[in-house]
Amino acid sequence: EKAVRANDEISIKDDTLALGQHVRKPGAEIMAGAIPLEAGHLMNPASVSFLSAIGVSLVSVYPSPIVTIIVTGNEFQSSAEAPVWGKVYESNSAGLRAALQQAGISTINILYCRDDxxxxxxxxxxxxxxxxxxxxTGGVSVGEYDFVVAAAEKCGVLQHFHRVKQKPGKPLYFGTVADAVVFGLPGNPSSVLTCFYEYVLEAISYLTKRPVKLKQRHVRLQGHYTKAAGLTHFLKARYEDDVVFALSAQESFRLASFATANCLLVAEESVTEIAENSIVNIHLLP
Structure with missing residues (x-):
């Protein structure tokens, strides 16, 4: 558009034109022998395109873990069935599957076993x-029908801890064996999700080297909260406009409040009262 052809010659009418301008020079994208992406780089679509553009078709990555959820208990029934007296709908596998998928895990198996x-x-x-x-999920406490800890020992799992000074989720179990990481989560659904977000996400972050663990913020508390010393409380809460407030229905069997929560409000073990307008620590839910 800035060229003039005359007598089989082309003249460029552009005073800003410079020699070599708009020419792709060898090594402009990357020099021979240079490392395209450093170890620990989190792959994204641009990373894949970049590597393909320079002829790299294979790279070593941390794979997403294969996960198996084991639901223990005699009391469960499918949500597709009419309610039966003495039974409850099994929801933990559905909640954990959704949470795992949200964390980028796609290979998820589900097994069921009785309290045996x-x-x-x-x-x-x-x-x-x-x-x-x-x-x-379930069977991890110290009751007559809780067999997870004993079963883990029989399977050669090395126990790292069992029972944590927290609410909900006090019976939490963690162990390792060979290439597997084992979590024994409590049976109540709010406890299951709380322990997943606070502990299992940390393990997934370690295994995959992806930053999936919860982000934390310090914000002002609306209302006040009291508790006995001795346990750290993780409260279902809502965070809006740099203010957080605890939701109702904090019992570990109740999910309605968890469904509307967007964070967990942390009340530390030694704390007995948090006054209104205090600065508190919250863990943002995905």
Whole structure:
């Protein structure tokens, strides 16, 4: 558009034109022998395109873990069935599957076992043999029908801790065996999700080297909160405009408040009262 052709010659009418301008020079994108992306780089669509553009078709990455969820209990029924006296709808597997998918995990297996030691051992061993991350729900306390800890011992799992000074989720269990990480989560659904967000996400972040763990903020509390010392409380809460308020229905079996929560408000173990307008720590939910 800025060229004039005359007598088989072309003249460029552009005073700003410079020699070599708009010419792709060898090595402009990357020099020979240079490292395209440093170790630990989080791959994204542009990363994939960049590597393809320079002829790299294979790279070493941290794979997403294969996860098995084991639901323990005699009391559950499918949500597709009419309610039966003495039974409850099983929701933990659905909630955990959704949370895992939100964290980028796609390979998720679900097993069910009764409150029986042999059943629990069989399910756990199958999960350990075929998974990197095993999540059990229920059966992790110290009751007559709680067999997760004993089953883990029989499966050779090295226990790192059992029972945490927190609410909800006090019976939480964590162990490792071979290439598998094992979490024994409590049975109540709010406890399951709280422990998933506070502990399992940390494990997924470590295994995948992706920053999926919860972000924290310090904000002002609307209202006040009191509790006994001795346990850290994770409260279902709403965070809006740099203010947070605890929701009602904090019981560990109740999910309605969790469904509308966007953060967990942390009341530390030694704290007995948090006054209104105090600055508190919250963990933002995904």
């Amino acid at each position: 030691l042999n059943d629990t051992v069989t399910a756990m061993q199958k999960a350990i043999d075929g998974s990197n991350l095993v999540l059990l």
